[in-house]
Amino acid sequence: MEFYFPTRIIINRGSVRENWDKLGSLGKRCLIVTGCNSAKKCGALDDAAYALKKAGVSYEVFSRITQNPRFTDCAEGAKAAVDCKADFILGIGGGSPLDAGKAIAWLAANPGSDEQQMYSQTLKNKPLPFAAIGTTAGTGSEVTQVAVITGTDGRKKSIRSEFIFPVIAFGDPAYTSFMPEHVTRSTAVDALSHCIESYFNKASTAFSEIYALCGARIITEILSQKLSDFSVTEQQRDMLYLASVFGGMAISVTGTCIPHALSYFLTENHGVAHGNACAFWLPFFIQYNQKYAPERAGKFFDGIRMKADEFVLLVENTAQHIDITVSADELEMLRPRWKNNGSILKALGRTDNEYIENLLKKSLLKEEKE
Numbered sequence: 001m002e003f004y005f006p007t008r009i010i011i012n013r014g015s016v017r018e019n020w021d022k023l024g025s026l027g028k029r030c031l032i033v034t035g036c037n038s039a040k041k042c043g044a045l046d047d048a049a050y051a052l053k054k055a056g057v058s059y060e061v062f063s064r065i066t067q068n069p070r071f072t073d074c075a076e077g078a079k080a081a082v083d084c085k086a087d088f089i090l091g092i093g094g095g096s097p098l099d100a101g102k103a104i105a106w107l108a109a110n111p112g113s114d115e116q117q118m119y120s121q122t123l124k125n126k127p128l129p130f131a132a133i134g135t136t137a138g139t140g141s142e143v144t145q146v147a148v149i150t151g152t153d154g155r156k157k158s159i160r161s162e163f164i165f166p167v168i169a170f171g172d173p174a175y176t177s178f179m180p181e182h183v184t185r186s187t188a189v190d191a192l193s194h195c196i197e198s199y200f201n202k203a204s205t206a207f208s209e210i211y212a213l214c215g216a217r218i219i220t221e222i223l224s225q226k227l228s229d230f231s232v233t234e235q236q237r238d239m240l241y242l243a244s245v246f247g248g249m250a251i252s253v254t255g256t257c258i259p260h261a262l263s264y265f266l267t268e269n270h271g272v273a274h275g276n277a278c279a280f281w282l283p284f285f286i287q288y289n290q291k292y293a294p295e296r297a298g299k300f301f302d303g304i305r306m307k308a309d310e311f312v313l314l315v316e317n318t319a320q321h322i323d324i325t326v327s328a329d330e331l332e333m334l335r336p337r338w339k340n341n342g343s344i345l346k347a348l349g350r351t352d353n354e355y356i357e358n359l360l361k362k363s364l365l366k367e368e369k370e
């Protein structure tokens with residue numbers, strides 16, 4: 001059993017301004033990587049600017065990261081980092097800017113490198129130090145060694161390397177109160193998916209189980225108070241943020257499992273938000289584990305003090321309802337993705353192609369659904 005976690009994580013309202021000196025220790029020049037406007041809107045960009053100025057760090061802002069960040073944007077960001085001679089990268093945001101920031105930190109240390117080298121992790125130099133400020137309560141990216149980047153082929157693919165763990169991460173749950181309700185919901189079910197997929201996972205250890213169970217219990221407890229009114233208090237936001245970090249720490253050990261693996265094409269081809277796309281598969285994943293890992297499922301539901309059917313109802317009430325049908329052609333084109341898929345192979349029951357394809361047909365194929 002091994003637990004490697006090199007990120008200093010500071011979770012506190014006001015944490016970025018209070019800890020300005022910690023950013024100053026990373027270098028003299030910084031490239032901030034953000035999305036188009038959420039970092040500004042929630043106040044995180046202003047807090048970062050305050051902290052960097054106070055620490056005597058000059059910075060530039062690269063704010064062109066869109067949802068489901070693309071390799072081409074990361075390559076542009078890396079060029080901006082090289083041009084401003086950045087010593088380190090500071091990502092601010094939810095999963096997209098944080099994942100892009102990790103890729104930019106790696107590409108900037110290896111000018112001229114291409115997409116294939118990034119995905120195959122054959123880049124020669126280690127990445128620049130990467131710092132993260134989390135502004136949503138879902139991704140957990142601020143505490144993982146994973147970045148999901150969409151390649152030029154339009155496919156979301158993960159890079160996973162201990163070199164891209166953030167060296168420092170700040171969590172200020174106040175930022176999350178600027179999210180619209182639908183984002184609060186989809187990020188909460190994303191964090192919940194991380195916990196569950198980590199718990200029911202061949203790679204799980206005593207360390208990851210503790211984080212996964214604790215995260216799932218916090219999220220389900222809060223969501224079950226939200227069935228009729230979804231207003232979230234400050235204290236609940238603090239707890240949801242903490243739970244998302246626990247989810248991140250759990251998947252930093254195990255990686256994700258079937259729901260994430262089957263979610264990516266729903267986002268790429270059908271525009272479903274990441275959390276909702278994962279949540280779509282959770283009712284199946286619960287049944288699956290009740291069948292193939294009944295003891296573990298029992299332990300899980302005892303641990304979160306909830307019955308399996310209550311849990312499924314909670315997910316369905318929180319996530320956006322998805323009614324998508326796919327054609328036989330689309331399923332055929334997707335087929336190579338399920339073959340030897342690392343995340344699927346970590347599941348505790350059947351993982352063969354036939355089983356996964358039948359699941360997809362039953363869930364999404366027009367003729368089968370009717």
Ligand SMILES: [Fe+2]
Nearest residue numbers: 139190194274
């Ligand atoms: Fe996720």
